[in-house]
Amino acid sequence: MPPPPARRRIPDATVARLPIYLQILAEQSTAAIDNISSEGLAGLAGVNAAKVRKDLSYLGSYGTRGVGYDVGYLIYQIRRELGLNYDWPVIIVGAGNLGQALAGYGGFIDRGFPVGGIVDVDPAKFDVVVAGARVRPLDELSQIVESKDISIGVVAVPSSAAQDAADLLVKAGVTSILNFAPVILSVPVGITVRKVDLAVELQILSYHEQRRSVAQQNGQLQGAPADRGRGATA
């Protein structure tokens, strides 16, 4: 086990892409492919090959010139960098539609994020079993977080209750929050928040649709789409 290389700061943009690479590498691994070039990986990830190389270079020099990257070793290194060598149990606040779907969604536990608990205010939901976890009263949040040493919380409550939920999570000792409510959470410095807003995603698509339709009306005089960034993977 080589020592972690001098810990450079990894750009946010790169951190956001590492999971994608990891995903692809895992697929390659199950397909018994044990070596991949930056170009190959770039093709599958839908990005530029130079970007892949630069991204990977932040982890250290784990490629072999003239050959490519060893899939297994690269998986190990990315997992180590992302802190995926051990599980991060998560606690879900809100056992409504979304909360239950998230708890039941297999994709979490598979990737190292077991549901350590799910809580709700509504007594009618207590003890409902979702994917092996029983819904517990909100009061027990703090105790669950502490006993299972949970650092990641998921906010899946209505907008109006989101800030309260976040406050409770922070008070309980959670330091990262994944927020599904369409509000901006205000948290102390040092707490990491990421937001997933489904309606926002749809509205962005709507923008492109709207653009398409006016372009069509005008006899597409507008410049070609080009559509850089996240968008059409041609």
Added chain:
Amino acid sequence: MPPPPARRRIPDATVARLPIYLQILAEQSTAAIDNISSEGLAGLAGVNAAKVRKDLSYLGSYGTRGVGYDVGYLIYQIRRELGLNYDWPVIIVGAGNLGQALAGYGGFIDRGFPVGGIVDVDPAKFDVVVAGARVRPLDELSQIVESKDISIGVVAVPSSAAQDAADLLVKAGVTSILNFAPVILSVPVGITVRKVDLAVELQILSYHEQRRSVAQQNGQLQGAPADRGRGATA
């Protein structure tokens, strides 16, 4: 109704923020606040005031110097720009855990994205009613898309079936896809794809957690987090 201003191309980064502003403005509107400054809006959105002004300036000059922006009028303009003046029905492919949760999630229809249909391959799911929509066989996808003139599709199937689902959607005439499967979809040019990968979000949080824990071990010799961009809203 003023004519749409000479249609400049709006940067992707701005388009991604407009829905956030819209959300906040709607809240202000229901709170009977009919005027807001760029600074006020920026505070609520967690961004810089100059950025807000620049973003809004892409829509035209809809503010009043010395006063601020008229909330109602701004809502109207953003909605127009995003193409939210009329509903965009969506079709959901996959009636599993996630698909059903999405269909049942009120946040969609509220914001102008009614569920125009939900389809699955599994006969056991046919005719299950989710939030007013009956699950239909996959075969009927094309017909549903056509009859309801749907342009947005949601992929909520397992990874292995995601590309097939996308192909079907494109063939049926859908031009925008929201993909929840952790795979890169390959689609023809001109089709817009956005991906929401819950595991990726958690892995990014994991990175920050891991970073925190090694920093703590080293007696936090590392530089302060600072945590720009998406992240802690201090």
Added chain:
DNA sequence: CGACGCATGTGCGCGAGTTCACAAAGCGCT
């Protein structure tokens, strides 16, 4: 009616991230 104050709209410099292009470096074949 004029002057003052306040918030918008925007030109400009800066920094982060992306991409190009090439030198360094393994591997295999002769």
Added chain:
DNA sequence: AGCGCTTTGTGAACTCGCGCACATGCGTCG
């Protein structure tokens, strides 16, 4: 053992978005 092919790792140019700072213009108050 050496040569050439392939692919990495990275310096350097470039692009894009961000944020400062300020001039512009509107409303208000005296």
